[in-house]
Amino acid sequence: MKFDEFSGHQVIEAGPYIVTEAEVLEFANRFDPQWFHTDQRSAEQGRWGGLIASGWHTCSIAMRLAYDAALSDSGSWGSPGLDYLKWPEPVRPGDFLTFRATVIDTRRSRSVPSLGIVKWRWQLFNQHQTDVFDTVANSFFEVN
Template sequence: MRFADFHPGMIIEAGPRRVDEEEMLAFARRYDPQWFHVDAEAAVEGRFGALIASGWQTCGIAMELAVRAALHDSESFASPGVEQVRWPHPVFAGDELRLRAEVLEVRTSRSRPELGVLSWRWYLLNQHDKEVLELRATSLFDLRPAAARA
């Protein structure tokens, strides 16, 4: 999508995206090696009764879906940050996740009018419509002509 295609109130959906145990383990072993992410036997005895995906992996999956649905081939080039990251429910192996993103604000930067600013709230839902991630993100877009961006 192009920056001009976004408008407040717009809903963007993507997915589903299946999460498997091998992927969960590989991510957790490298980036978040807490016992409930990497030790299946111990996780069975834990609060959730099974391995759960790292919340950071969940964020990455949401990003993957946002790129596929909206940011691929856009003028997007960076983000100044993310606000209010929440993981209300865990992600388990075999879950099918889908993104529902709501556009909150679309504007040009007050100080740099060649930059587009998109504020949106992402919800990642599993196959039971349980919310596994909620965050508010800001994406920046380069609004200069294509030749100037090259």
């Protein structure tokens, strides 16, 4: 999507994305090798009652779905950051995740007129409609 295609209160959806155990283990072993992400037997005895995906893996899935839904061929110029980041519930192998982005605001940059700024809330929901990821992202887009 181009900057001028975004508007306040717009909802953009994508998915589902199916989380596999192999993917959870691969990501965790490379980037977040805490036992509850990498050791099924120990994880079953832990607080979550089984293996869970790294929150950073969950962020990566959200990014993939945002790309598929809105950022491919968009004129995106990255992001200065997030307002907040929450993982209200864990993501587990076998979950089907859907992405929802709600545009909060769009505006042109005052300091760089060729950039537009989109403030949008990204959420992921599992197959039970449980919120498993929640953030507000600020994204730069070129303005034609």
